[in-house]
Amino acid sequence: MNGRERILSLLNGEQADRLPFMPITMMFAADQLGVKYRDYISDFRVLGEAQLLTAERFDFDYVSVISDPAREAADLGAAIEWFDDQPPALQEDRALFADKAALARTRVPDPLGGGRMQDRVDGVAYLKQKAGKEKAVEGWVEGPCAMGADLRGINTLMLDFYDDPGFVRDLFAFAVEMELGFAKAQIEAGADLIGVGDAAASLVGPRWYNEFVWPLEKKLVDGIHAMRGHVRLHICGNTRKILEGMGRLGCEIVDLDWMSPLQSAREQMGAGQVLLGNIDPVAVLRNKPPDAVAAAIADCHRQAGDPYIVSAGCEVCRDTPPENVRALHTYAVSNRPGARR
């Protein structure tokens, strides 16, 4: 099996020849190619070549266009701080929807309108053309809570849940409308699966997650499914208290950050859910020796059971020792799904 076949087999409920290997790499990938991160996020060819090189060098089963949360925000005209060699950041003190009335005046951008969203769509097409037969190609969109936080300002949004619930619902609905268009463009460009990153959702707790975030995440996931795309859900941070809801979204892959226990996820999400993760990307993958990485990922697999995909809990940090990434790979290629239980 090649990487694409391996991942798609698992997602379709079939037997894979070994555990798939799908770490998130961004700055790590840029460093592999020896390019500045600003170039990586600004030109799909640079991102594509870095992803291809990294996937080849470490035998990943997929390539991805994940890069930063400011693609959609940039095309909407949000204020962004750019850095030479690290991800851009939204400027909260000049948030696009600092004035709530601006939401009603704003139209969703065209993902093929020549901006940063189009660069990502072009990246998907580039990766599909270069490696789409051997590697799964992953597109990426923001979830409603993450996008809402980017556009409103994360500190302000946290208070909006209490102060103005109606605005939060309208904001999230706007985000999902935009992300569905973005996902569609990436699927049409050749993405096999779409990553949905909803980092801010881990901050709000179960009450507001279930009331405000979950219904819009569900709409986004169902919409991607209707386009025949698979979904990888990734919520950075501690999601321990919202695992049950995350499981009910119906995503093909639930990708957990290191703070969320895989065993609890398995108990709450059921036997069929593909779980991915989740060793600590800093304290373990970056800082420990390879044998400790191997032991940690084996423990993750033991907790998660099968179906399971080998990965860190979040992005592989840029200065992670290559031998530690290889330790993850060794575990993946040495283990056949289901064989160890």
Place this chain on the structure above:
Amino acid sequence: MADSAKLYDTIVNGNAKDAVAITKEALAENADPLELVTRYMIPAMDEVGRRFECEDYFVPELLLAARAMKGAMELIRPLLVERGAEPSGRVVIGTVKGDLHDIGKNLVASMLEGGGFEVVDLGADVAPEKFVEAVEQKSANVVCLSALLTVTMPSMKTTIAALNDAGLRGRVKVLVGGAPVTQQYADEIGADGYAENAGAAVKLARTITKV
């Protein structure tokens, strides 16, 4: 007559409007401002921190409580200054140079303020010399440094070096925190402490300042 005990509940429940109203009424009836702080407000924020640590509360609840506490504090602070009351300690806090992530730093700042510290919040993307300047000007005894990215963590080390170069390191305790930061990293860069969350930061600040 104001029911000062309700000040505790309004803060724990994040009701800024009622927290301000009760404080106004209590002060109008000559309530002791220091007692309002020590008997109701600090215990309320301690309870909020406890609930946050055991995952009964999350970021919105913590920010709402902090807003209620700040609303009441705005009325009380001038009276405390008037009578020369000293805070538990003076903290300079900021997200380090190159990093614009500030929600974790804001949570820590709010909890420290709720814990009786005077907090000078320098915001995000703060250069080492700004920390030095603030420590000198405010006579701070604690500096809190936050970072969310591994690529910006080295700015913590640079900031500690700047405090050292300015001859201030001996009089301030440096605490560090943020998602990628570990106790090991804190030790490596010569910080005085590492806290995993906002509640732990308050406990640590109290311990190292012996409050």
